[in-house]
Amino acid sequence: MARHSILDRLNDTLRKETLEKARVMQFPPGQILFSAGQHCHGLPLVIGGRVKVQMTGVSGHSIVLYRMEADDICTLSIGCLMTGRAYRAEAVVEEGAEALMIPRGVFDRLMDQSAGFRLGIMESYGRRLDDLMLLVEEVAFRRMDKRLEEWLLSRAARGPVVITHQALAVELGTAREVVSRLLKELERRDMVKLSRGRIEVTGLLR
Amino acid sequence: MARHSILDRLNDTLRKETLEKARVMQFPPGQILFSAGQHCHGLPLVIGGRVKVQMTGVSGHSIVLYRMEADDICTLSIGCLMTGRAYRAEAVVEEGAEALMIPRGVFDRLMDQSAGFRLGIMESYGRRLDDLMLLVEEVAFRRMDKRLEEWLLSRAARGPVVITHQALAVELGTAREVVSRLLKELERRDMVKLSRGRIEVTGLLR
DNA sequence: AAGTCGAATGTGACTTTATCACTGAAGTGG
């Protein structure tokens, strides 16, 4: 069990009850937690690993909306659980994840009886809202070349970035060709070295 | 006081206490409820009217994120209140609005003691998340001409749409020139009639 | 070691959208 979990905010009784009624599940990388059109079967509280949430437009293009990490509750699932609507997005495990699947009854009870849990949930919601607002601004107003450079820099700290142009296009919500061309241009300017499925950042400065 | 308010979900004691400690405020059209950089001074629960929430990028361009109507709580304010961060967006009254300004203490108490209130809050959050996800998809993948036509159709039911090209550009998150050109093209195709600050939809079909 | 095949990448041609720098037209208040 992870440290600093939102579950630590529960008192012993509630925590015990929760751990009894909720299942801890392991998800290998690549596993789909849920996909668009599906209905919600329980509330995932991410304990470890990383899960990306992405959505696909009618055009068939996808974009990564945000990521969930330790201590994040899946706010999308809350919405779907409450209203009975289907998911609009898809959640894919990136780094082998561990999550606690909380049944609705237990969630309601925790919301009712633990101020700490409530606060955790509200914080999670706040982060999501913030992430999405920032994303709207990015997509609507910022230039793709700058966004690409920024994305690369944010991942380049520990060695070469292992990702295909297609996947990178989904990260940025653009087309693969656009990414390929921008990367080629960066390579011409000696800012990156490209090889199949791999980008080495050599000369990008923040 | 509006019917079907989230306040109806409170029991008499809580409602009475809330109405004592929270102020009902009136806001005329055009009034700024809060703007980017400001800090939160209480939680607006919209009772009537309409408030649009928009954000401005570093480029200086703005985009409308979503609208709040009766029974919506300002989820952005919850986030700012909880974390102490400043607002990232701006809220502008469109139709003269009435809102209940709830102090933090009262909000916490309502969340603690009323399951109905909690549900209302979660629903509000769910709507916001949904709105923003849809918006991301729109902005990232849909064509501007289609989005413009759709926007016009959604407003054209009751007579001509009174809006400037600039304001319409903010609705769609694009530049004024783009809106002007697309509208001119629609006019050439006899789908709209244009005059200063006014667009009459004549031949657009869904 | 050579051949095969699918995934990944490269690229030209063209369209759509964004940006910049203006011009002109329409209302508004003196």
Next chain:
DNA sequence: CCACTTCAGTGATAAAGTCACATTCGACTT
């Protein structure tokens, strides 16, 4: 009626998206 501000129109150019196809890489087979 005139000055002024706000709103709208437009050409030139750059950035980004789309479509269609060519090429290359690497893993796996034989």
